Structures are given as C-alpha cells and as structure tokens.
Amino acid sequence: MKTLRMTTNGWAGALPWLLLLTGLAGLLLGGRAYAQGPPAVLRKDLKQDFGARGDGKTNDQAAFTRAADFFNKRAQTPAGAGAAVLTIPKGVYLVGQQDAAGNTPDVLRLVGCRNLTVAGADSATTEIRYAAGLRYGAFDPKTRRPYEAPTGMFTDPAYAARGGTCVVLQGCDNVVVSGLRLNGNSTKLVLGGHWGDTGIQLPADGIFVSDSRRVSLRRLALHHFGRDGIQVLNHLAKSLDDPQREAILLENLTCTYNGRQGLSVTGVSGLRAVNCSFSHTGRAVVAATGKALSSSPSAGVDLEPEGGVVANVRFENCRFVNNAGVGLVADRGNDSQPNATKNVVVAGSLIWGPTNWSAWVTQPGFLFTDCRLYGAFVHGCKATTAAEATRFVRCTFEDRPYHGQPAYGSFTMHSDAHARYMSFTDCRFVGTHSYLAWAIVAKPDTASFFHFRGNTFLYDYAQLPQGSYNNLQGTVFTGTTVFRDGPHRTALGRTNATMGNGGAPQSTVVRAPGSLQLLASNCVYGVITGLDIGRQPARARDSASVVVGPNNALVMNEPIWQPSELYIGPTSRLIVKKGGSLALLRHAKLVVAGQLIVEDGAYFFLDPQAEMVTTGRGRVRMGPQAIKARHPTLN
Structure with missing residues (x-):
C-alpha cells in the first residue's frame, strides 16, 4: 500500500486520496452522505384540506375557492415552482x-400556477355539478x-346573469387537469332573454385557458354548459411564425351538449386534440x-x-357529430x-352534420387527412x-343519414365561387340521396x-x-379519377x-399523367367552353386519357361565352366504349393531336355546324360498327 506523506504543500498532495476514501465510505453506507432524492411533491386533498363534502347536496363552492x-398564493412564492397535486376524491361536488x-363566481380559478396537477379519480365517479335554478341570460x-x-x-x-366558469387557467405553466366530469347542468337553468348578438353570449364555460x-x-367529460365546454384564448404568439409553441x-x-361550442379556439399557437368528441x-x-x-x-x-x-x-381521431350548427367552423x-x-390539421376524424354543414372553412391553412365528412x-x-389552400387527402364525403335523418x-361538397387552389387527393365522394359536388x-x-x-x-x-x-x-384532373356506380345503387335513372367554366378557356383539364373514367350508369357530362386532355405534358412519355363508358355521354355543349373546344394532346386518347356517346353540338370544335377512338357500338355525333380537325400525328379511329348519331336516350 502506498504511504501518504506530507509534502512541501502540507496535506495538499493527500487531499485527492482523502476525497476518494470519503466517497467510497459514502457509497458503502448506502450513499446517504451525497445522494439527494427528488423534491417532495406537495399533495392536497379537496375534502381533507379544504373542507369539501362531495355528497351531491352540500354546496362545495367555498372549498374550491379556498383551494x-x-x-394562487403559493404561486407567488419560491415554493410555487415545486410540483403540487390537488386530489379531488370520488363524489359529486355541487357548485354555483x-x-x-x-353574478356566479368561477369555481376553481387558478392564476399563475406552475407544475400543478388537478386530479379526480375518473370522469365516471368524480363530478363537479352546477346547482339547479341558476339564472342565465338577460334579466330585468x-x-x-x-x-x-x-x-x-x-x-x-x-x-346580465352569468354562469361563470368551472375551471380557469390564467397565466399558468405545466398544469394538468384530469379524471373529472364537469356538468354545467344547463337543462335546469332559468333562462332569460338573449344577451349579445345572437343567443346568450355570456360566460358559462367548463374550462377557460x-x-x-x-x-x-x-x-x-364537459357537458351541459350554457356557453362552451372549453375555450382557449392565448395571446402569447407574436406572429403566425412564432417558433415557440404553447x-x-x-x-x-x-x-x-353545450350551448355555443364544444371547443372555442380564439387564440393559440400549438394545440393538439386526440381522441376527443x-x-x-x-x-x-x-x-x-x-x-x-x-x-x-x-x-x-x-x-x-x-x-x-x-x-x-391538430385534431387526431376526433368526433364532430350532430351539432345544431356546423361541426367544425373556421x-x-x-x-x-x-x-x-x-x-391546422384534422386527421382521422368523423365530422357528421345532419342539420347543418359538416364543416365550414374559409380561413387559410387547413388540411384534412383520412377524415369522414357526412353532410356537406x-x-x-x-x-x-x-x-x-384548403386541402383534403384520403377523405370520404358522403350524405350518410344520422339515425334515420x-x-x-344537396351536395357532399359545396363550394360556390369561393375557393382558390382547393385540392382533393385520393378522396371518395358518395351520393345516396344527394348530388356529389358543386x-x-x-x-x-x-x-x-x-x-x-x-x-x-x-x-x-x-x-x-x-x-x-x-x-x-x-377543374384539373390528375391521377385516375373514376365516376362509377356504388354497390347499393338501384335507381338507374339519368x-x-x-364541367367547364364561363370565361376560362380549356377550363376542364385532364393533365398527363392522368385518366378520367366516366363509367356510372345513365350519366350525361355536359362540357361548357372546353375540355383539355393532356396538353403539354411535363414529360414526353406522359399521357392522359378520358374513357366514356357504356350508357355515358360526353357532350360538348353549344358555346355561350366563347367557342367550346375539345382538345386531345399528342400523347393522349379519348376512348368512347360500346354504348357510350360523344356529341359535339353547334359551334363546338374538336382538335385531335393524339387519338380519338370510337369503338363498335359507340355513338359519335358531329353537328353540321361543329368542326373536327386533326393536327400533327393525330388520328381518328372509328370502328366499322360505330354509330354516327346522337345517343337515343342520353341527349
């Protein structure tokens, strides 16, 4: 063993060895000399510490006020930075x-609190319920x-008779509220007259952030509040591009079952809703x-x-169902x-409007992915x-009834001279009693x-x-777009x-690579001003096609504002299948730079005042048994 000796610096040379031996001794003694556990969590119980009863009969408003x-006072001290838990045991807590x-005071108004958890046992057994008979609205x-x-x-x-707010979080940081049922008890309110612009626009909310x-x-579970289940009103972001998220x-x-909204978001940068209704x-x-x-x-x-x-x-796997107003409005x-x-992203969600629009969006920056929109x-x-732009990816638009309603x-999607750059990718439009799109x-x-x-x-x-x-x-069609019968179609009428748009040349575009297939039964597609198939593909090998199936008619209508032109690009094709029909009415023009194929048994009608020209390597392939006349029923 090496001997420790004094040097000219006294014990300085021995000091590292002493520290090492002291540390080893501490470890042998269980580390008590140096190890420190996490800071203690302050725990408070609403019944034991603040006098709540939770029996569904006693009004516990005062206990929540004390809590x-x-x-709030603790938040103003250095101890306020430490973790704390307010436990709300099982029971029904009458408030209001x-x-x-x-004036109805807020129940649990937390201001400037940090690192706080408000925890009920679960939303089935821990309820904060407003008393019956509270006034709400305008009263003399x-x-x-x-x-x-x-x-x-x-x-x-x-x-104004106000309902107050059950839980207020003002200027807070790192706060959790969980395991509670907040019941505004609106069915037992005493209602006054309207206050505000429409209805009753007075506080009566579940949670206000x-x-x-x-x-x-x-x-x-937040239900039966006179106004909102939750409202989020943050003014922390300095701009739309502020990098700090809330x-x-x-x-x-x-x-x-709230009166104005399930959720009102009037200001926030960074909100995520998962598995919510x-x-x-x-x-x-x-x-x-x-x-x-x-x-x-x-x-x-x-x-x-x-x-x-x-x-x-971002909304993920959420439900917006059977609201008196719009399911989601912006x-x-x-x-x-x-x-x-x-x-703003809505993903994997169900939006169902039986008496109003499923969704109404005019604000910028909305993306819907993998959603089901039932109702227009x-x-x-x-x-x-x-x-x-408003964008939809892998969404289903359907007029599915809600419990028989x-x-x-009148359409699954309705946009009337309002949107620009709007897009739909890999979506389905299903009509059972309504039209598909306007x-x-x-x-x-x-x-x-x-x-x-x-x-x-x-x-x-x-x-x-x-x-x-x-x-x-x-419209611009890319990829493969198909119009066809659904599996339950029994009404086969016309x-x-x-397609088209007054004032815009070639206003219906099938872009290469892409295919538009018209395959549903007894359908007539009238084109106004223009149909452009595969003009100027980005790559020379790309092609576009339009297929007119049996019992379908593609009709180039008489021009109203300007000449109506059907153009088939150099690498593209228009195919009219047996039983299908292509009709060019007066003053319409057909330009074939690619291929027009009219199969045997297909109908082809060219009005004497219409024009058909081929250009470049364009070809018209007319089957020997093609019928040069208008379709007898699809006119």
Whole structure:
C-alpha cells in the first residue's frame, strides 16, 4: 500500500486520496452522505384540506375557492415552482352560488400556477355539478324576471346573469387537469332573454385557458354548459411564425351538449386534440321551456382568432357529430383581413352534420387527412397561395343519414365561387340521396381551379336526387379519377353533370399523367367552353386519357361565352366504349393531336355546324360498327 506523506504543500498532495476514501465510505453506507432524492411533491386533498363534502347536496363552492386561493398564493412564492397535486376524491361536488345581480363566481380559478396537477379519480365517479335554478341570460335588474330586449344586439351589463366558469387557467405553466366530469347542468337553468348578438353570449364555460403554456386536459367529460365546454384564448404568439409553441393538449375528452361550442379556439399557437368528441352542441333541452339552449354558431369546434392567431393546431381521431350548427367552423368573414390561421390539421376524424354543414372553412391553412365528412362541406379558402389552400387527402364525403335523418345539404361538397387552389387527393365522394359536388371557381383563372387527384365519385342512389346536377366548373384532373356506380345503387335513372367554366378557356383539364373514367350508369357530362386532355405534358412519355363508358355521354355543349373546344394532346386518347356517346353540338370544335377512338357500338355525333380537325400525328379511329348519331336516350 502506498504511504501518504506530507509534502512541501502540507496535506495538499493527500487531499485527492482523502476525497476518494470519503466517497467510497459514502457509497458503502448506502450513499446517504451525497445522494439527494427528488423534491417532495406537495399533495392536497379537496375534502381533507379544504373542507369539501362531495355528497351531491352540500354546496362545495367555498372549498374550491379556498383551494384556488391556496395555490394562487403559493404561486407567488419560491415554493410555487415545486410540483403540487390537488386530489379531488370520488363524489359529486355541487357548485354555483349566484348573487342578487346574477353574478356566479368561477369555481376553481387558478392564476399563475406552475407544475400543478388537478386530479379526480375518473370522469365516471368524480363530478363537479352546477346547482339547479341558476339564472342565465338577460334579466330585468329590478324585477329579476327574464327580459327580452327589443334590439338584436343587446349588451347592457346590468341585465346580465352569468354562469361563470368551472375551471380557469390564467397565466399558468405545466398544469394538468384530469379524471373529472364537469356538468354545467344547463337543462335546469332559468333562462332569460338573449344577451349579445345572437343567443346568450355570456360566460358559462367548463374550462377557460388564457395565456397559458403546457396545459394538459385529460380524461374529462364537459357537458351541459350554457356557453362552451372549453375555450382557449392565448395571446402569447407574436406572429403566425412564432417558433415557440404553447403545447396545449386535449386528450380523451368529451365536450357535449353545450350551448355555443364544444371547443372555442380564439387564440393559440400549438394545440393538439386526440381522441376527443365535440358533439351535440345546441341540443340540450331546458326543462322549464322545453326548448334547446343554442347560441350561434352552435358548433362542435369554432376556430376564430380574436386579436391574435390560431396556428399549429391538430385534431387526431376526433368526433364532430350532430351539432345544431356546423361541426367544425373556421370563418374568415372578410377576405381582406390579414391571415390569422396557419397549419391546422384534422386527421382521422368523423365530422357528421345532419342539420347543418359538416364543416365550414374559409380561413387559410387547413388540411384534412383520412377524415369522414357526412353532410356537406362548404366553401374553402379564397387562398392567395397554394400553402393557404384548403386541402383534403384520403377523405370520404358522403350524405350518410344520422339515425334515420338525412345528412345536410344537396351536395357532399359545396363550394360556390369561393375557393382558390382547393385540392382533393385520393378522396371518395358518395351520393345516396344527394348530388356529389358543386364546385364553381372563385375567378376564371388557373389559380382558382379545383384539383382532383385520383378521386372516386360513386353514384349509390336508391332514389335519384331532384332539382339540380353535379357541377365541376374549373377543374384539373390528375391521377385516375373514376365516376362509377356504388354497390347499393338501384335507381338507374339519368343523372347530369356539368364541367367547364364561363370565361376560362380549356377550363376542364385532364393533365398527363392522368385518366378520367366516366363509367356510372345513365350519366350525361355536359362540357361548357372546353375540355383539355393532356396538353403539354411535363414529360414526353406522359399521357392522359378520358374513357366514356357504356350508357355515358360526353357532350360538348353549344358555346355561350366563347367557342367550346375539345382538345386531345399528342400523347393522349379519348376512348368512347360500346354504348357510350360523344356529341359535339353547334359551334363546338374538336382538335385531335393524339387519338380519338370510337369503338363498335359507340355513338359519335358531329353537328353540321361543329368542326373536327386533326393536327400533327393525330388520328381518328372509328370502328366499322360505330354509330354516327346522337345517343337515343342520353341527349
């Protein structure tokens, strides 16, 4: 063993050895000399520490107030940075104490809290329920009777009876709320007259998040609130491109039977909702009146920036079902307003509108992927760039009934002179009683065209729709797009579709590589102004084709605004199958730079005042038994 000896520096040379031996001794003694455990978590119990009863009879509002006061005061001290848990044991906690003026204080108002968890046992056994008989709406301040203002907009605060908010998170960071049922008990409210612009626009919310970061709301049921299940109003982002995200997480929630919205997002940058339901808004019936409590827009989710931005929002596997208003709404209102939304994704979700639009989007930056939209989608963004456009990927648009009630709308997709750059990729459009699509460009320019890439349009009628027709004016088809019968079609009567757009030359485009196949039974596709098949492909080997199947007719209509031209590009083909029909009416023009193939038994009609020319290597291949006449029934 080496001997430790004094040096000219005294014990300096021996110091490292002493430290080593001391450390080894500490390890042998279990590390107690140096190891430190994690900071202790402060734990509080709503019953034991703040006097709540949770018996469904005693009003526990004061206990929640004491709990909020404790954590809010703690947040102002150095200890406020430490982790803390407020446990709410199983039980029914009655809340809601309204003063004579109609003011109902918030139940659990947390301000500036950090690293706090509010945990119930689970949403089935831990309920915070508002008391019956609370007033909500406009009431005469003298008589306290319901007051209905004679004007549409009414905002006199003296007449306002407010419901308050159950949980408020203001200026908080890293807060979790989980395992609770928040019941606004709206069916037992005493309703006053309208307050605000429409309905009752007064606080009566489940959870209100304001200027907070890293908030997680998990395993909650929020229902029967007079206004919103949840509202998120953050003004932390400085711009749409602010790199800091607020990390608001909604997971395994149900926001149902609320009066105005399941979820209102009026400001946020960074919100994710997973496995949530925002449904049945505006459907709760108030017992005293027998009428539903519904305030506009009565949506499942409303994304509406108010003085800030709504950006980097994602909905995954969510449900927006049976709302009195729109399932998901993001309305810009005025196209001249600066952009306030960006990067909003709705993925793998169900949006079902039996009495109103499934979704209404005019704000920029929305992408829908793998969604089912039952009931008509409406509008789309009037985008100035492709990045702002409304886009759909692998979505299904269908008029599927909801518990026997037909889905809303005459079309599964309805965009009337509103959208630009709008696109649909690998989507399905299914009509059982409605038409498939009404798509009219906002302007007669190529930027306004609707882009359909590899879509399928299914006519699945048991009874044909009446009074209108499919309308695809200003469209670009790429990939393989097919119109065909659905598996349940029994009504085989004639249906009509219009393609084209007044004022835009070659306004229906089949771009190479791509194929448009018209295969449904008894369908007539009328083209206005132009059909362009494979003009100027990006690569010389790329081709485009249009196939007109049996009992289908492609008709180049008489021009209204300008000459109607059907153009077949050098590498492209138009094929008319047996029983199908191609008709060129007066003043229409057919230019064949590729191939026109009319099979035996197919119909081909060229009006004496129409024109057909071949150019370059163009060829017309007419079967010997092709019929040079109009189809007898598809005219």
